[in-house]
Amino acid sequence: MVEGIQNPDLVQIRRDQICDAALDLFLEKGFASTTIRDICARSGVNQASLYDYVANKHDILRRLLNKLWFRTDAPTLPEMLDARPGEPLEQVLVDYLRQLWGTNRQGILLSYRAVPHLRDEDRRAMHAREKRMLRELAVHLRRLAGVPEDDPHPEILSNLIIFMTAFGPMRDWLNKGADPDVLLRTVAFSVAAMVERLAAEAGAADAPAAAGARSAGAAPQG
Amino acid sequence: MVEGIQNPDLVQIRRDQICDAALDLFLEKGFASTTIRDICARSGVNQASLYDYVANKHDILRRLLNKLWFRTDAPTLPEMLDARPGEPLEQVLVDYLRQLWGTNRQGILLSYRAVPHLRDEDRRAMHAREKRMLRELAVHLRRLAGVPEDDPHPEILSNLIIFMTAFGPMRDWLNKGADPDVLLRTVAFSVAAMVERLAAEAGAADAPAAAGARSAGAAPQG
């Protein structure tokens, strides 16, 4: 080998092997205590050959996050809300969570656990994406709850909701035996209740909200 | 020195030095990539002397979690609810979060990040405590929302609420500039809204709920 591996298909196959094995191990033992030798043993790739396919250990983590966290094949929550205007927040959330928790549990876990091991540049990129998502979601919440521009609650609630979308994967060991669908419906209705309450308080303090809460169910605030 | 250090006060002082330095480093760089040499450098304790005060690196982590996670000086959420019967959930939560986020941010972060590095026995103890708390909180929720024994929602909601109590410390980098008090009030009112909605749905499906939601009326915090 003079200049790396030439067959691009082979490179792809080997990289997938390496990343798949590494993902499991990173989630099992953490990034720092997973060794290159571990990854080689599980993936079947030779220890020296590994460096023909990835630059180094950090490169594996970066590739994983690019595939799982910065994925382009699935919409973010605000994108999904954009695409389905008028639909109740709760229903959109159910679909969003089903998709997220169904196909990307590991990506969520990795993104929360691997942060300290990211290179600064990659961490900045992650934070930027998170901030953008938060901002976009806050716009929706502000409209849904009918609160004024200067009210800081939508931003906080956005942050909280995005955090709650990690609930399933992060705490599933405590939900042993629970129906996954009941789980995500519970989260969705909880979020809807939060937004409704925000709308109700804005309406009570202000004027009757223009948009109001769109979610189904009685507003219990009495 | 024949048999360890004899002055118990000195032992305590040194252990605190070691643990304080280690806590910062574990949160900064993760457990596995923090070295004994790092801990010594930051704490000022000599590398050999360190082993006069703690058994090894894992022992440091265990001591930290005992101090921060299995703390006995602060009540758990269900304990606080037991101690203040009749008070609105929302108010109890505000006080609980103020105490938790004020004095134990690092404990929360550590407990979420250090899990993969715990010895099995310690991990089992953590999980047991978590399960007990979840069960106890579910009892309260069931009563507050007036839902029947066989409804699985209180358990899921308990799990979700305990997860949400980690929101402040886990996502504070996204809440830069926000008033910490507004933050925890927002979480508290969100949780109250969730429980109210659970009560409303139980009441709608069943009979008028006996307990109902006890949260204070419209009192917009802002």
Next chain:
DNA sequence: TCTGTAGCCTGACAAGCGTCAGCCTGTCGA
């Protein structure tokens, strides 16, 4: 059969790890 070469692997490197034996220093009662 020979040869060039793409891809695989052996074996080793320096660096860094957790750990500790054994020596050194300072203090204090006799």
Next chain:
DNA sequence: TCGACAGGCTGACGCTTGTCAGGCTACAGA
């Protein structure tokens, strides 16, 4: 003045880590 002894420190151990130079194998084309 002396020695006993608590506590600090030097220096090194055996091991594991990420990384890679360079030799090896298998096979296509002549």
